[in-house]
Amino acid sequence: MHEITLTVNGMIRQVEVPGRRLLSDCLRHDLGLTGTHVGCEHGVCGCCTVLLDGEPVRSCLTFAVTVDGHDITTVEGLAARDGTMSPVQRAFGECHGLQCGFCTPGFLCTVTALLRENPAPTEQEVLEGISGNLCRCTGYQNIIKSVHRAAEIMAEERRADADSEQPGEEIV
Amino acid sequence: MKPPPFDYHAPRSLGEALDALAEAGEHGKVLAGGQSLIPMLNMRLAAPAHLVDINRLSELATLDVGPDGVRVGALARHAQVERSERVAAVQPLLREALRLVAHPVIRNRGTVVGSLAHADPAAELPAVLALLGGSVRLARPGVTRDVPAADFFVGPLESAVESGELAVSAFFPALLPRSGTAFREVARRHGDYALAGIAALVRLDDDLRITSATVACVSVGPVPVVVDVTAACGHRPPATADWASAAWAVQDRVDPETDIHATADYRRHLTGVLAEQALRDAAREATGA
Numbered sequence: 001m002h003e004i005t006l007t008v009n010g011m012i013r014q015v016e017v018p019g020r021r022l023l024s025d026c027l028r029h030d031l032g033l034t035g036t037h038v039g040c041e042h043g044v045c046g047c048c049t050v051l052l053d054g055e056p057v058r059s060c061l062t063f064a065v066t067v068d069g070h071d072i073t074t075v076e077g078l079a080a081r082d083g084t085m086s087p088v089q090r091a092f093g094e095c096h097g098l099q100c101g102f103c104t105p106g107f108l109c110t111v112t113a114l115l116r117e118n119p120a121p122t123e124q125e126v127l128e129g130i131s132g133n134l135c136r137c138t139g140y141q142n143i144i145k146s147v148h149r150a151a152e153i154m155a156e157e158r159r160a161d162a163d164s165e166q167p168g169e170e171i172v
Numbered sequence: 173m174k175p176p177p178f179d180y181h182a183p184r185s186l187g188e189a190l191d192a193l194a195e196a197g198e199h200g201k202v203l204a205g206g207q208s209l210i211p212m213l214n215m216r217l218a219a220p221a222h223l224v225d226i227n228r229l230s231e232l233a234t235l236d237v238g239p240d241g242v243r244v245g246a247l248a249r250h251a252q253v254e255r256s257e258r259v260a261a262v263q264p265l266l267r268e269a270l271r272l273v274a275h276p277v278i279r280n281r282g283t284v285v286g287s288l289a290h291a292d293p294a295a296e297l298p299a300v301l302a303l304l305g306g307s308v309r310l311a312r313p314g315v316t317r318d319v320p321a322a323d324f325f326v327g328p329l330e331s332a333v334e335s336g337e338l339a340v341s342a343f344f345p346a347l348l349p350r351s352g353t354a355f356r357e358v359a360r361r362h363g364d365y366a367l368a369g370i371a372a373l374v375r376l377d378d379d380l381r382i383t384s385a386t387v388a389c390v391s392v393g394p395v396p397v398v399v400d401v402t403a404a405c406g407h408r409p410p411a412t413a414d415w416a417s418a419a420w421a422v423q424d425r426v427d428p429e430t431d432i433h434a435t436a437d438y439r440r441h442l443t444g445v446l447a448e449q450a451l452r453d454a455a456r457e458a459t460g461a
């Protein structure tokens with residue numbers, strides 16, 4: 001057994017795990033964070049995707065011991081501390097980007113990272129960005145809409161923030 | 173669908189890693205990005221007694237770019253190499269091929285050297301190394317050796333890495349002036365392993381005539397199949413080269429197998445079509461370079 005420390009959604013968590021414990025199982029079984037879903041356990045479906053130091057990775061293809069000392073964000077950590085859903089979460093709700101919701105945690109984590117890196121993706125970039133996540137329900141069209149809508153919400157919020165930070169200043 | 177138990181080793185330095193691997197011998201395996209090894213463990217297709225995790229060896233997360241080529245350290249992830257502008261400037265084929273490797277999320281973890289060591293005949297990077305005539309540097313305590321690509325790929329999922337050895341880096345030669353490269357493949361879905369794929373390299377002389385044309389084929393043999401088609405193209409400018417003969421020459425040389433994804437005939441057909449396309453693309457690039 002190995003004693004490891006992870007920062008999960010901003011909280012420091014210590015767990016004892018065998019070497020073979022997958023990060024997905026560590027999150028779900030050891031830490032009780034069942035928002036991270038497990039579909040295929042060989043990297044194909046994407047629903048176990050979490051953020052490792054901000055970058056999306058397959059938690060089913062990562063050993064918990066390997067990421068000892070690192071920072072993990074799961075779907076439970078995407079909303080603000082007061083419970084306000086993140087722009088990506090709101091967009092998925094608004095655009096019906098989910099039906100049964102099984103694939104949704106993986107999409108939300110993947111898209112959160114995608115939009116951080118590329119705040120205004122083209123259609124092609126959205127397709128490429130979510131190509132590693134499978135959804136058996138939606139037919140993807142509403143997921144693609146949700147990604148574009150999330151980008152819009154984030155842009156609106158950035159504009160609103162900029163306006164409130166510089167009251168009275170003129171934009172040159 | 174859970175990995176079998178193993179002893180986990182987390183070396184903090186290259187020396188410690190080599191010692192751990194030497195001690196484990198044939199019972200040991202290297203864990204790099206885990207994007208091929210962990211699926212195999214989950215499906216119980218592999219059951220090593222010892223796993224030596226190299227993810228803490230930041231000294232191996234290197235990219236050395238020089239005028240003669242790119243040396244990629246064992247912990248350089250696909251995404252890191254794909255994003256590097258310096259790498260793309262010296263050897264553009266790496267970025268072009270990496271964009272066809274799995275999905276962006278897999279590329280965040282998977283390593284270039286791990287992909288070479290894994291030696292999947294359906295993988296893109298072994299074909300790139302074989303086409304360019306690169307090499308892989310292998311180490312065990314006190315001994316380092318460089319294995320040229322032609323000797324590195326031994327069979328399906330079998331490379332020249334011996335038990336107890338660590339692949340520390342791989343070297344991809346630079347693109348020379350008046351040369352061009354291209355990668356073309358067909359997969360069922362974007363990001364899947366290719367049904368067939370071609371990496372091509374074309375060199376021109378000062379009069380812009382073809383002096384060499386080579387392809388490396390993916391998914392149509394136990395290892396990447398390198399075919400020299402210089403003679404078939406003819407010592408001519410790309411516009412009048414005999415690309416169709418070159419494509420035939422490639423098709424004749426490969427010996428694909430039928431599986432649930434495609435028949436042998438279909439793979440051979442794709443190989444010919446893709447060879448012609450990739451050679452034309454590479455020649456176009458060479459003309460502009």
Ligand SMILES: Cc1cc2nc3c(=O)[nH]c(=O)nc-3n(C[C@H](O)[C@H](O)[C@H](O)COP(=O)(O)OP(=O)(O)OC[C@H]3O[C@@H](n4cnc5c(N)ncnc54)[C@H](O)[C@@H]3O)c2cc1C
Pocket residue numbers: 042043044201202203204205206207208209210211246272273274275278281282283284285286287289290294295296297333337338339340363364365366
């Ligand atoms: C869904 C999915 C789709 C994929 N699609 C593609 C694709 O289209 N094309 C493609 O090329 N790949 C694909 N891959 C595989 C991916 O590119 C892997 O990252 C790569 O093959 C292996 O790199 P890794 O660092 O993850 O190695 P690991 O999985 O850690 O190791 C793989 C093997 O190589 C050995 N090894 C690794 N590093 C070393 C080293 N430094 N020295 C000695 N031995 C070593 C390991 O012991 C193991 O046997 C896919 C993977 C998944 C999960």
Ligand code: FES
Pocket residue numbers: 037038039040041042043044045046047048049058059060061
């Ligand atoms: S459960 Fe990890 S990719 Fe399917």
Ligand code: FES
Pocket residue numbers: 097098099100101102103104134135136137138
């Ligand atoms: S919403 Fe059901 S799998 Fe995507």
